[in-house]
Amino acid sequence: MIELINISKVYNPNHRNMYTALRNISLTINDGDFLAIVGESGSGKSTLLHIIGLLDNFTHGKYLLNGKDISRLNDKAIAKIRAKNIGFVKQDFALIDDMTVEDNVMLPLYPIKSPNKRKLALEALDKMGIKKLAEKQVSQLSGGEKQRTAIARAIVTSPNIILADEPTGALDSKTSREIFDILCSLNQNGRTVIIVTHD
Ligand code: ADP
Ligand code: MG
Numbered sequence: 001m002i003e004l005i006n007i008s009k010v011y012n013p014n015h016r017n018m019y020t021a022l023r024n025i026s027l028t029i030n031d032g033d034f035l036a037i038v039g040e041s042g043s044g045k046s047t048l049l050h051i052i053g054l055l056d057n058f059t060h061g062k063y064l065l066n067g068k069d070i071s072r073l074n075d076k077a078i079a080k081i082r083a084k085n086i087g088f089v090k091q092d093f094a095l096i097d098d099m100t101v102e103d104n105v106m107l108p109l110y111p112i113k114s115p116n117k118r119k120l121a122l123e124a125l126d127k128m129g130i131k132k133l134a135e136k137q138v139s140q141l142s143g144g145e146k147q148r149t150a151i152a153r154a155i156v157t158s159p160n161i162i163l164a165d166e167p168t169g170a171l172d173s174k175t176s177r178e179i180f181d182i183l184c185s186l187n188q189n190g191r192t193v194i195i196v197t198h199d
Helices: 045-052 075-085 101-109 117-127 143-155 173-188
Strands: 002-011 019-029 034-038 060-065 086-089 161-165 192-197
Touching (some): 002 045, 019 045, 034 045, 045 161, 045 192, 101 117, 117 143, 143 161
Parallel strands (some): 086 161
Antiparallel strands (some): 002 019
């Protein structure tokens, strides 16, 4: 369970370009929920998703993940919790273009003691229906294939929470539908899925 209590985010505090991106957000997300965070560009969706995904800190408030107070933990402990619990599909894929598909998918496994990283990556790619692309360079993929690779990278650690930032934003409508169906099936398999969208 994810509990945000009065979370605020101020960028550049005490500077003249200080900016309050989130103000007093309280939100409870139960295990197995499918949630869409919707809002116009600049409204703070990515900021909120990055905080939920433990990729960014917040300025005020409290965040409990499975009852544990995140703000009391150091960076190393947070990285460990993130690696174990959270898969993140970043805006615009955020893949490394000059690496192969499987090497991209293996990246989240580096902090984890796992003897067979390549096997886990191939299994994740298989679930996304693109195992045959494993040795291709990311730069040679279509948009839909890139997003499937990004989702494979998000699920390779078997997290129970999947976060996706505008996962269909850069795709045509047919491919968007396919990606949305993949996210639905991840949720039907019991994972919590949180997506950000302006659509
Ligand atoms: P969205 O994803 O809804 O488009 P963001 O969360 O990316 O919105 O950004 C919300 C607001 O915070 C925007 O006005 C943006 O300019 C500002 N912002 C985002 N990141 C930073 C940053 N690192 N420093 C300063 N302002 C930022
Ligand atoms: Mg955004």
